[in-house]
Amino acid sequence: VEKYFQVYGRIAQADGGERFEFSHSYSKVYAQRAPYRPDGVFMSFEGYNVELRDRVKCISGVEGVPLSTQWGPQGYFYPIQIAQYGLSHYSKNLTENPPRVEVYETGGDRDTDRDRDTDGEWTVPKGCSLSTVWDKSRLSRVKEFSCPESSEGVSLQLDNSRDFIISFDLKLLTNGSVSVVLETTEKNQLFTVHYVSTTQLIALKDKDIFYGIGARSSWSTLTRDLLTDLRKGVGLSNTKAVKQTKIMPKRVLRLVAKGHGFLDNVTISATAHMAAFFAASHWLLRNQDERGGWPIMVTRKLGEGFKSLEPGWYSAMAQGQAMSTLVRAYLLTKDPAFLGAALRATAPFKLPAERRGVKAVFMDRHDWYEEYPTSPSSFVLNGFMYALIGLYDLKETAGDKLGKEARLLYERGLASLKAMLPLFDTGSGSVYDLRHFMLGTAPNLARWDYHTTHINQLQLLGSVDPAPIFRDFLKRWKSYLRGGRAKHN
Amino acid sequence: VEKYFQVYGRIAQADGGERFEFSHSYSKVYAQRAPYRPDGVFMSFEGYNVELRDRVKCISGVEGVPLSTQWGPQGYFYPIQIAQYGLSHYSKNLTENPPRVEVYETGGDRDTDRDRDTDGEWTVPKGCSLSTVWDKSRLSRVKEFSCPESSEGVSLQLDNSRDFIISFDLKLLTNGSVSVVLETTEKNQLFTVHYVSTTQLIALKDKDIFYGIGARSSWSTLTRDLLTDLRKGVGLSNTKAVKQTKIMPKRVLRLVAKGHGFLDNVTISATAHMAAFFAASHWLLRNQDERGGWPIMVTRKLGEGFKSLEPGWYSAMAQGQAMSTLVRAYLLTKDPAFLGAALRATAPFKLPAERRGVKAVFMDRHDWYEEYPTSPSSFVLNGFMYALIGLYDLKETAGDKLGKEARLLYERGLASLKAMLPLFDTGSGSVYDLRHFMLGTAPNLARWDYHTTHINQLQLLGSVDPAPIFRDFLKRWKSYLRGGRAKHN
Numbered sequence: 016v017e018k019y020f021q022v023y024g025r026i027a028q029a030d031g032g033e034r035f036e037f038s039h040s041y042s043k044v045y046a047q048r049a050p051y052r053p054d055g056v057f058m059s060f061e062g063y064n065v066e067l068r069d070r071v072k073c074i075s076g077v078e079g080v081p082l083s084t085q086w087g088p089q090g091y092f093y094p095i096q097i098a099q100y101g102l103s104h105y106s107k108n109l110t111e112n113p114p115r116v117e118v119y120e121t122g123g124d125r126d127t128d129r130d131r132d133t134d135g136e137w138t139v140p141k142g143c144s145l146s147t148v149w150d151k152s153r154l155s156r157v158k159e160f161s162c163p164e165s166s167e168g169v170s171l172q173l174d175n176s177r178d179f180i181i182s183f184d185l186k187l188l189t190n191g192s193v194s195v196v197l198e199t200t201e202k203n204q205l206f207t208v209h210y211v212s213t214t215q216l217i218a219l220k221d222k223d224i225f226y227g228i229g230a231r232s233s234w235s236t237l238t239r240d241l242l243t244d245l246r247k248g249v250g251l252s253n254t255k256a257v258k259q260t261k262i263m264p265k266r267v268l269r270l271v272a273k274g275h276g277f278l279d280n281v282t283i284s285a286t287a288h289m290a291a292f293f294a295a296s297h298w299l300l301r302n303q304d305e306r307g308g309w310p311i312m313v314t315r316k317l318g319e320g321f322k323s324l325e326p327g328w329y330s331a332m333a334q335g336q337a338m339s340t341l342v343r344a345y346l347l348t349k350d351p352a353f354l355g356a357a358l359r360a361t362a363p364f365k366l367p368a369e370r371r372g373v374k375a376v377f378m379d380r381h382d383w384y385e386e387y388p389t390s391p392s393s394f395v396l397n398g399f400m401y402a403l404i405g406l407y408d409l410k411e412t413a414g415d416k417l418g419k420e421a422r423l424l425y426e427r428g429l430a431s432l433k434a435m436l437p438l439f440d441t442g443s444g445s446v447y448d449l450r451h452f453m454l455g456t457a458p459n460l461a462r463w464d465y466h467t468t469h470i471n472q473l474q475l476l477g478s479v480d481p482a483p484i485f486r487d488f489l490k491r492w493k494s495y496l497r498g499g500r501a502k503h504n
Numbered sequence: 505v506e507k508y509f510q511v512y513g514r515i516a517q518a519d520g521g522e523r524f525e526f527s528h529s530y531s532k533v534y535a536q537r538a539p540y541r542p543d544g545v546f547m548s549f550e551g552y553n554v555e556l557r558d559r560v561k562c563i564s565g566v567e568g569v570p571l572s573t574q575w576g577p578q579g580y581f582y583p584i585q586i587a588q589y590g591l592s593h594y595s596k597n598l599t600e601n602p603p604r605v606e607v608y609e610t611g612g613d614r615d616t617d618r619d620r621d622t623d624g625e626w627t628v629p630k631g632c633s634l635s636t637v638w639d640k641s642r643l644s645r646v647k648e649f650s651c652p653e654s655s656e657g658v659s660l661q662l663d664n665s666r667d668f669i670i671s672f673d674l675k676l677l678t679n680g681s682v683s684v685v686l687e688t689t690e691k692n693q694l695f696t697v698h699y700v701s702t703t704q705l706i707a708l709k710d711k712d713i714f715y716g717i718g719a720r721s722s723w724s725t726l727t728r729d730l731l732t733d734l735r736k737g738v739g740l741s742n743t744k745a746v747k748q749t750k751i752m753p754k755r756v757l758r759l760v761a762k763g764h765g766f767l768d769n770v771t772i773s774a775t776a777h778m779a780a781f782f783a784a785s786h787w788l789l790r791n792q793d794e795r796g797g798w799p800i801m802v803t804r805k806l807g808e809g810f811k812s813l814e815p816g817w818y819s820a821m822a823q824g825q826a827m828s829t830l831v832r833a834y835l836l837t838k839d840p841a842f843l844g845a846a847l848r849a850t851a852p853f854k855l856p857a858e859r860r861g862v863k864a865v866f867m868d869r870h871d872w873y874e875e876y877p878t879s880p881s882s883f884v885l886n887g888f889m890y891a892l893i894g895l896y897d898l899k900e901t902a903g904d905k906l907g908k909e910a911r912l913l914y915e916r917g918l919a920s921l922k923a924m925l926p927l928f929d930t931g932s933g934s935v936y937d938l939r940h941f942m943l944g945t946a947p948n949l950a951r952w953d954y955h956t957t958h959i960n961q962l963q964l965l966g967s968v969d970p971a972p973i974f975r976d977f978l979k980r981w982k983s984y985l986r987g988g989r990a991k992h993n
Contacts, residue, residue, distance in 0.1 A: 378867040378869060442930050443932060444931075451926035456926070458929050460990050460992035461993065502946065504954065
C-alpha cells in the first residue's frame, strides 16, 4: 500500500485495534507568517543545507561556491545551486543567533587593550620563520611566515572541539598552503585538510584532503566549513553523487602554514553565513555574461520528446534566483554593481528559447519563464515561480523607473500563473510541468517534495498578492498532503 | 479506506493472512473487437437499459419514448435519453438472438393455412360485440370490437408467463382503451395496465395503472414492455426518481378492449428492440426544429460559476447521438428523411453558444462541441466524444458530397481531442470537464463510471483512427481502473 499510494505510514494501536496511519510526505510546508520582503528570509531556505547534498561535489576553494554533479559527474558551476547556497545562508543568518567566534590570531592587534596576549601559540620548527609585521595596505599588524614546502611548517594551536568554521586572511608571496589538522569520529583518526595555492578542485590521499585555493597573491579571506570539507573529501567519488560517510570532525587541532606569505585574523566559529552568502553573490557578479545571463555549461535532456539543451543555455530559475541573491547583496551593501547585475538579468526573459532566451508563451496567450527553455516548451511550475519571486524582489527594490521592466515581466508572469495554475492540479496532487499537454504523453506527477515546494512558493506569492486563487489553491493543495482529494462528480 | 480512495474491495484470505483486495470500479470496459461501423453496435450500448433507470419516469404512451426527470421532476423529453434508448435497442437487436413471439390474434389471417384456428379465445360479455372484418386500407382481416366504457369489455385470453412485451395494431373510432391484466410477484396480486385514448402521461389508482396513448384514430402499432410499464406505475412518484420496487410481472393473463375500434396482430414476445429503436428515430424526426436542433426544454445549471442554460438550449451530445440514431434508421430503411434530419443536425455545430450553437473554441485554437454550451465554456469530455461519434457516423454514411460538412466538423473536432486529451488526465483517473481551467477552481474529477465511459469512447474512436495517442491513453487509462498511476518525478 505504501508504494502504490506513495504514502508513508505506520501501524498504530488505537481503539483496541490496529490502525494504519498514513500521510503523503515527510517534507514540511513552512508557515509564511508575515508578507514576504526582498530583504527577508527567502521562502523556507533557512532549512536548506545546499553544501551537504550528495550532488554537491564540494565547495570550490578558488570560487568559494558549490560545484554540482547533478547532471554530469565532471562537475560544473550551476548558478541555481550557487544562488540557493547564498540564499540559504542569507536566510539562516536572519533566523539563527549570531555565532560564537573564537579568535586565535590577530597579528597582535588585539593586544592594544593590553589586558593579555590573546593570540594563539605558534610552533616554529627549524628552517622556518614567523614574525609580526606591519601591513601598509591593511593598516594592521599581520603574521609573516616563511618555511620550505619540505618542512613541517609553522603551526598554530587551535584545539577547538565545538565549532568547525575556520576563517583567515591570507596573502601568499610564493606557492604555499594552509592546512588544518582534524581529529575525527572515525576511530579518532587524524585527517588533514590542505588549502593549497593551486587550481586543483579537490583530492584525497589516504588521510590528506586537498583543496586548491588559487594563487592568493593579494589579501583575501578564506572561510571554510571543515565539516563539509572533511566529508566531501572522504566521500570523494567519480560518480554523480558524493559517497555516504558517517565521518565528522571532533576537534580542530591546529593550523599549519607553508611557503612564504602572511596570515591574519584566524578564527573558528559556529557559522559564517554571510561569508557564504557573499561568496555566492560575488560569483554571480563575476560570472554574468554579456547577455545578462548565467550560462549553464552542461547538456540537459529534460526527457523523451524534448530536444537536448546544449551547454550555454540560460534558465529563468537561475536568472530569478540570482536576482533574489543580488538584490539582497545590494540591500546590504548598497553597492550598485549588485543591482546592476540583477537588472541586466532580465534580458533573457524577453527572448524566446530559439534566441537563447527563457520566455515561452502558452497557447499564444500566457507568457511563461522557463526553468528549461526546451523545444517544445515544458512549463515547469516550480522554476517559473522562482523566476517570479526574483522579478518581485527586483521590481520592489529597483524603484518605479529602474524596475519598470522587472515589474512588467512580473505582472505578466503572475497573470499567467493565475490563469494556468489549474492545469497543474490533478485533484490529489500537482504536476511538475505541462509536458503531457505539449507532447501528448502521461502527466509528469510532482513527487511530494515538489508538491510541497509548489505550496511554499504559492504561500510566498500569496503573501504579497491578495488574489483568492492563491488562498483557494493553497487550502486544497495542502489538503492533498493529508490525503485530501478534489470532489468527483 | 474505501471511501477515501474511491475503491471497492473486500477482505480476502490469502497466504495464511488477510488481504484487502480492491479495485476502482464495478463498471466494465467493453472490448472493441472490430473497427466501429455506423451500422453496427453503438459502443457498449447493448448493455444499457435506459428505460429502467430511476430517472426515466416512464415510456410515454403517446410518443413511445422515455420521459426524463433527471433535471426536473415534472418530466421532459430529453433527446439524449431518447437517442440512447434507440441506440441501446438497436445494439441489443444486433447482439441478441431473435425473440420468441407468441401470436394471439391475427383477425383470422393465419387460418389461410387451414391447419387450425390459431387465434386466441375471446370472451364477449353481454352488451359488447366482436367480429372479424375486412380492412381495406390494410388489405387484411381484423377484429372489430364495440363495448361501452361501463362494460367489462371484450377480453382475449393470453396466459403467458414467459415474456412481457405486448404488441398490437389498434384503430379507435371512439374513446376507448386496451388493458392488460397481469399477475405479479407481489403476493400474486393482479395489476391492470390500461392504455387509454387520452394524453395523460401516467397514473396509478390502487392496482390500476394508466397510460395515455392518444386518440389512435388511424391504424398504429402499440408495443409496450409490460415489465417497465408495471414497475414505473407502481413506483410512480412526484420526485426526480421513480421509487424502488421489487414488483415483477409473473404472467400476462388477458387483454381487455373497450370503446369502438379495431385490433389486429396481438403478440407477446421476449423483446421488441426494433420497435423501440424506431420509436426513438421517429420521435427525433418529428421533434427536430427549424435550426436542425432538438431543443432541451429544461433549465440546466452546470455548477457554480456557470450561467444557467435556459430551456430551449441545444446539446452537441444530443445532436451527435441523434445523428447516430438517424443514420442507423436511414441505413435500415433507406428513407432519405432520416439522413436529411441527420445532415440538418450539424447546423448548431457551426454556431457559438451565444448564438444558440454548441461550438466552443479552446484558447482560440481548438474547436470543441459542447454537451452543455455554457458561458464560460465547460468542455465536457464524454459529451464531446459522443458528438464526434455522431459526426463520424454521418460523414461515413452521407458520402463525400453530402457528408462534407460532417467530415470537416469531425476532423476539426478529432484534432482538438488529440491535442486536448492530456488536459483530462490526472495521472490516476480523468477529469469530467475543464471547468477548473475556465473558472480557476478545483478539478472536477470523473467518477469511475465516467472514466470507464471515456475509455469506451476512446476505444471506439481508436478503432477507426490509428493515432498512437489513443493506444497510449487507453493503456494508461485502463491501468488507472486497476490502481495504476502515472509516474512521478
